[in-house]
Amino acid sequence: xxxxxxxxxxxxxxxxxxxxxxxxxxxxxxxxxxxxxxxxxxxxxxxxxxxxxxxxxxxxxxxxxxxxxxxxxxxxxxxxxxxxxxxxxxxxxxxxxxxxxxxxxxxxxxxxxxxxxxxxxx
Amino acid sequence: xxxxxxxxxxxxxxxxxxxxxxxxxxxxxxxxxxxxxxxxxxxxxxxxxxxxxxxxxxxxxxxxxxxxxxxxxxxxxxxxxxxxxxxxxxxxxxxxxxxxxxxxxxxxxxxxxxxxxxxxxxxxxxxxxxxxxxxxxxxxxxxxxxxxxxxxxxxxxxxxxxxxxxxxxxxxxxxxxxxxxxxxxxxxxx
Numbered sequence: 198x199x200x201x202x203x204x205x206x207x208x209x210x211x212x213x214x215x216x217x218x219x220x221x222x223x224x225x226x227x228x229x230x231x232x233x234x235x236x237x238x239x240x241x242x243x244x245x246x247x248x249x250x251x252x253x254x255x256x257x258x259x260x261x262x263x264x265x266x267x268x269x270x271x272x273x274x275x276x277x278x279x280x281x282x283x284x285x286x287x288x289x290x291x292x293x294x295x296x297x298x299x300x301x302x303x304x305x306x307x308x309x310x311x312x313x314x315x316x317x318x319x
Numbered sequence: 320x321x322x323x324x325x326x327x328x329x330x331x332x333x334x335x336x337x338x339x340x341x342x343x344x345x346x347x348x349x350x351x352x353x354x355x356x357x358x359x360x361x362x363x364x365x366x367x368x369x370x371x372x373x374x375x376x377x378x379x380x381x382x383x384x385x386x387x388x389x390x391x392x393x394x395x396x397x398x399x400x401x402x403x404x405x406x407x408x409x410x411x412x413x414x415x416x417x418x419x420x421x422x423x424x425x426x427x428x429x430x431x432x433x434x435x436x437x438x439x440x441x442x443x444x445x446x447x448x449x450x451x452x453x454x455x456x457x458x459x460x461x462x463x464x465x466x467x468x469x470x471x472x473x474x475x476x477x478x479x480x481x482x483x484x485x486x487x488x489x490x491x492x493x494x495x496x497x498x499x500x501x502x503x504x505x506x507x508x509x
Contacts (some may be wrong), residue, residue, distance in 0.1 A: 211373065238488045248436070249507070270357055288328055292378075293419070293424055293461070294417045294419045294424050295379065295394065295415070295417045295424045295425075295426050296378065296379045296390050296393065297376070297377040297424075297426070297461060298378040299377065299461060299485070299486075299487055301485075302484065302485055303500070305418060305486060317436060
């Protein structure tokens with residue numbers, strides 16, 4: 198399957214990265230990892246790119262890691278549409294001190310606007 | 320966290336527990352703070368184990384006894400504030416303040432057998448009274464925007480919406496004047 202994994206540096210996005218890479222190695226997915234701007238993230242995009250490349254190397258898969266600038270949600274939807282991706286994978290949300298799950302604005306936009314299936318990784 | 324919004328005005332004074340009242344179903348209800356009692360923790364495990372999954376909000380309370388215990392360990396912590404509504408020996412409802420930086424996150428649950436009887440209002444007022452008595456300054460919460468009963472309860476109490484741009488509404492309340500500069504309304508975009 199042709200999979201687009203969008204990550205911005207939040208904890209849940211790294212969880213999504215690890216799970217997607219793991220799955221791609223087993224299912225032989227054609228994986229692209231899009232590193233997007235997330236203003237709430239404390240990790241710089243360059244570091245996120247490094248983490249993504251390291252994860253792909255470690256799993257011994259041939260994933261493309263791409264830096265995507267601009268509005269994250271709309272860019273991910275646009276890339277999925279123009280390049281024929283079949284699935285978008287994102288982090289499954291932030292957990293508050295109380296244990297409440299909140300879905301971020303990127304996931305919200307993608308869920309509502311994507312034509313492909315969307316997976317949120319918990 | 321630090322960029323959350325809170326009203327400039329300080330909320331009313333809320334009655335610190337213990338308090339007692341008769342609910343709309345003529346049940347005698349007592350509101351008492353949690354003070355680390357093992358029996359109270361077990362009563363809460365029982366209440367949440369019997370909790371209707373349809374009343375879950377944003378993943379809490381979790382399902383299954385093991386996850387419930389894990390979650391309770393986190394929210395019954397020493398620097399958390401918890402109050403429970405009792406009907407005899409049964410926990411009818413529970414409200415909690417969990418520390419988050421210089422503020423506290425609030426959540427409240429009323430068991431389905433005890434809903435729509437006025438317990439939620441007493442319980443949240445009791446929790447905020449308990450927090451106020453212990454010097455809590457700022458409280459925030461998130462609520463699913465379709466949950467009108469909860470949103471109107473929070474508004475009635477004095478919570479103001481601080482973020483309306485996602486699935487969940489975020490609301491804030493100021494319990495004490497405090498000495499931070501957050502009260503400065505230079506960041507208001509609403």
